[in-house]
Amino acid sequence: MSAPRITGHAKLAGVIGHPVEHSLSPVLHNYWLARHGIDGAYVPLPVVPGSFTTAVRGLQASGFRGANVTIPHKEAAFALADEVETQARIAGSVNTLVFRDDGTIHGSSTDGFGYLASLEAESVSLESLSVRGPALLLGAGGAARSIATSLMEKGMSVIFANRTNERATTLANELAQTWCAHMQSPAPALSTLDWDAWESSLGSMSLLVNTTSLGMQGGPAPEWTPDLSHAAETLVVSDIVYVPRETQLLRCAAARGLKAVGGLGMLLHQARPGFQAWFGAETEVDDATVAHILAVLKNR
Structure with missing residues (x-):
């Protein structure tokens, strides 16, 4: 061309x-x-x-x-x-x-739009997820902010887990405040989990989103391999990392028979x-x- x-x-x-x-x-x-x-x-x-x-x-x-x-x-x-x-x-x-x-x-x-579009492209229904349980977001940076806001607009409760728990707490509080200020309505439930507790809490989650650089090729922990053994069979696992296209997180999800969505779709749709x-x-x-x-x- x-x-x-x-x-x-x-x-x-x-x-x-x-x-x-x-x-x-x-x-x-x-x-x-x-x-x-x-x-x-x-x-x-x-x-x-x-x-x-x-x-x-x-x-x-x-x-x-x-x-x-x-x-x-x-x-x-x-x-x-x-x-x-x-x-x-x-x-x-x-x-x-x-x-x-x-x-x-x-x-x-447009990051949140891109993320939701990537789920839709993989036939993931946000309406079904919101009924089954909250979304668990790993990380508390800019991507977590945008994705959480888009999920909140779909009526989903959001839980943040970050290696520095204070950052997760600050993010949850800020989003609750700005939501109330701009939407004139109470925010969907926002809460946090300690980083060492999120894996054992997966049984109650409907969606897991890695918004960190963990698992990224050339990043600080490219071989990061989380434990998904506690996940419900209906958990959808997504990763915004797109290099490699299939991260260790996504491989773990596939090995458990879970729906896995990679990060390239978000990059393109946004x-x-x-x-x-x-x-x-x-x-x-x-x-x-x-x-x-x-x-x-x-x-x-």
Whole structure:
């Protein structure tokens, strides 16, 4: 597939982060641009901490349509945006910026959308899960915030387990407060578990989500192998790590006969809202898209 010719009318977007060279977003968006024959480009934008606002204003002045935002700038993006979608306000994090014609900036968080879409693509029903029990999220970072908020919107109770329990408690309290402030209704049940207790508590859970870097290739613990022996047969196990595509957590789930959902789907689906906003076309995560990304990952 050849890339379309880029003209002076090209629609431009990119991903802002530090570091950013590892991001698959340019590969994905430029693949979709070529596939749709759109005159446009999506580029990596390495921006050091402290220069975020200057960089964003420069992109606006240069005619960019917007940008994705990754570590460590998501909180800065939240603060800079003139208008922030409700889910992002609850989560306190923004990963997608849209530059409007009137000079204002719209912020949203698409990680939760991407996560739910990845479950839907694997025929996982959130309605059924919410009846069977709470979701257990491992980790208390930005991804946990976004995913928890999306699950809460589906009516699910959420339990956090983090190696530093204070962070989990702080996150649960903050989400409860921001939910009440922006939704004018009590938040779904939010609670925490000690890190050394979550494995033995799996029997009452309907969904397990690893939002940490545990199990990631090149990460601090690539061979992390949790004990899922206490899990109910109906537990759905998901991992937002996508390198390797099948983590040890997912292998353990498969060995127990549990439904397992990998992280690549979330990565791909979270990009769809931004692509539509910047480039004006709906796109889909189909077999060809997945095959293209897997080929790139294999050669890295």
